Amino acid sequence: MSDSILFLILLTPLIGAGLIVVTGNRPNLRETVSVVTGLLLLVEVASLVPDVLAGETPGLLLAIPVPGVPLALQVEPLGLLFALIASSLWIVTTIYAIGYMRGHHEIHQTRFYAFFAIAISATMGIALAQNLFTLFLFYELLTISTYPLVTHAGTPEARRGGRVYLGILMGTSIGFLLLAVIWTWQLTGTTGFKAGGILAGQASPLVIGILYGLFAFGIGKAALMPFHRWLPAAMVAPTPVSALLHAVAVVKAGVFAILKVTVYIFGIDLVGGSTASTALLWVAALTIIGASLVALYQDNLKRRLAYSTISQLSYVVLGAVLANAASISGAAVHIATHAVGKITLFFCAGAILVATHKTRVSELDGLGRQMPLTMGAFLIASLSIAGLPPTGGLWGKWYLALGALDAGYGILVGVLMLSTLLNIAYLLPIPLRAFFGQSPKTAVQFSEAPLPCLVAIGITTAACVTLFFFPGPVYQLAGMLIP
């Protein structure tokens, strides 16, 4: 039973996309279809939870394009966690998008919702991939299906953004990732994800090191420097796209893939000891600090958030490369907590855009009196990104720091601390300016974003706080990764 549910999980958003196109000229019906599809998907994904908690891993074989390289799905704790995050936030984002797209009078809304659904299907495929080939397939599908969303506006700026987006993501995936996948297959005769890894004892330390580098940089969606430029470029997209795809689904697909490759292809023992992993640790640490520094100087709100995402993604990479039980669970928990925090920030940025048409941080003085709810949510989400109580962001950072100490890298704890300070430096001034800054206009009225936007912001802000008090379910799934 749960085997066929896997197929349904892929199919549901695709059918949804079809229905969205069919109902395209009746916006209310179209958006109802979108929300209902999201709910159905969440129910389907959630129905897998009991099985996985019981230690089962339902699987499904779809096809065998090349002998020995099947197209197959299989659920495991990490994938389930990712699928749960993406599918539940999709519903919230759809609600938000209804307010945003109508409030902002966007064109081609049917196309927008349809490709959004296809992108979610690809994300589910990544989450449930049983082997590297399947992962690669859906990874590319996600790149292609999000391209029309990035270039949605059709302006020259959007075209340029689209080029950078596609160029870097496809360049790294074809240039490095595909090579790594084929090489792995050549070495081991399999591409399947297996507990404990498949590469141990199959190649020399040098080859293992090169392969790990190819995977880490080949998965460009993880935005490891110097392949991070696509993420700021993708900010030309409508805000719901930036919020769900470029703060959750796409980027998390990247770090999720790195985590999965680390745990199930290399095995943590193999990664932990290698020289390549030490080098990668520093790349990740540099990305964390470097992107934060760049974020400090961004005046465009969405770009600032994008650089913040780049920095935060490297937390997960750091956790993967440290490769011990605490750091891996920390990375998995961070995927969840950063998702709700960052999506809230983007929701707020979009709400500000719809309500006031402002995109720059320097224009936000005094906005807190006009949009107190939005800016309040922004404040809480900022705390979550910085990893301060009472928000869920604390836990990911906590376990990552523990993991760094376990691995004997005390200095990385310093990096995490410094990053926290930088987070505070580039995020907190925004709500502070809004609440305490002088508004250029004298009379300020209360005028918030459309109601659907506020509802969505409310849900994700609540999630930020809830995860602080009840991180249990997330941690339980994350803890199953390393027995």
Add this chain to the structure above:
Amino acid sequence: MISAQLPALQVVVPLLAAPLCLVLHRPFAAWLLTFVVSGISLLVSVALLGQILEQGVIDYAFGGWAAPFGIAYHIDFANAYVLLIVTAISTVVSIFAKRSVASEIEAHSQGLFYTAWLLCLTGLLGITITGDAFNLFVFLEISSLSSYVLIAMGNDRKALTAAYQYLIMGTIGATFILIGIGLLYMLTGTLNMLDMAQRLITVADSRTARTGFAFLTVGLGLKIALFPLHLWLPNAYAYAPSAVSAFLAATATKVAVYVLLRFMFSVFGIDFALGAMPLSTMLVVLGSVAVLSASTVAIFQHNLKRMLAYSSIAQIGYLVLGVSLATPAGLTATLLHLFNHALMKGALFLALGCIAWRLGSVRLGDLGGLGYRMPWTMGVFVIGGLSLIGLPLTAGFISKWYLVLAAVERGWWPVVLIIIAGSLLAVIYVWRVIETAYLGKTKEAVSGTEAPLSMLVPAWLLAIANLYFGMHTELSAGIASQAAMVLFGGQP
């Protein structure tokens, strides 16, 4: 029994249909005959493949004259597979040709056009099926001469120059091949390829054998359009009628590659071709340069048919790289790509044919906003383009997978990098078109939308084939690896 005569029917049916076509003369009748004959040829080649799957090889003595005196047809996995490619493409493209040709060629020359088409088909099938070296040359000339005619019928006057250029280069190539075959005949006293292979073993270490091999390789290199002998190809594909571009791009160079493989592996033997002679080194260098330079040039083309032509030259580079690896895996990759490239280039050229039918132009600048005016046509282009890049779920990915794997197995890392670089360059030249079609500005007021169904259906057939063979490779990769084994086994 008809099933015993299938090898003869494969060639004789289109050959006899050609003069009949000329007599019929009326466009519709000529088209119908071409379509029906292509369809029959397809059925015959499928039946032949079925027989091969059962019994391994078929030896057929033409007219009952036994080899080595009579002309013998020798069919195994390798050529049964190529026959299938040629007949399938001819059938699909001939459906497309009806409306496309009607818009590009005057009614009174259409009978002639279809006659040339059938002759070209005859030639290509004959080259593939025959086991006799001189017979091969004759069919080569039939296919070449008829393709000069087909190209010259393009509605741009530059088609004449292009055909003339091809005529000169093609004739030089054919002469080289003839000299090569002549030298081999001198050395072995036989024209039957099986026979030739056996007798060559003892005399391979002679200057005559080496010279003959060199002449054959260069001559075939011209026919294949292997860099730097490719100069005839871009113009020929760019100015030929749309249907011809699709037909030739998907079949003609493929057949020439097959002939090269046949001579290399079956006649001379792998030890001689890739061991005693420095062919492997030559092919790896030329193939690499072809992939990189032609892909780069493709990026700068404004005429999209020309762009695809340069892309074809790059793809030929991949084919040659596969051969140069000199392993069964590499050869499998080459044969597989032969098939998959026919599918993707066929689909892409048919999409351009639809665009030419609607706009009368295939210049990039005229394509702005076409993704909304001709969504189905651009859909084919997108699928074909993704396949060309080699994204998973498309046939192109399977080719790339096998090719990269073969190079990794051999440990030839620079070749791996070149294959991947070619793929990345393909992203650029394919995406230029997609970006313009979907994000570019529409030039004039929207008038007229899609191409007619009789053009869209064959284009979509090939597009779907690209997806199908990206998922199910029992037929394509399965037979390709069988054929590679046959060629590597040394028996012709």
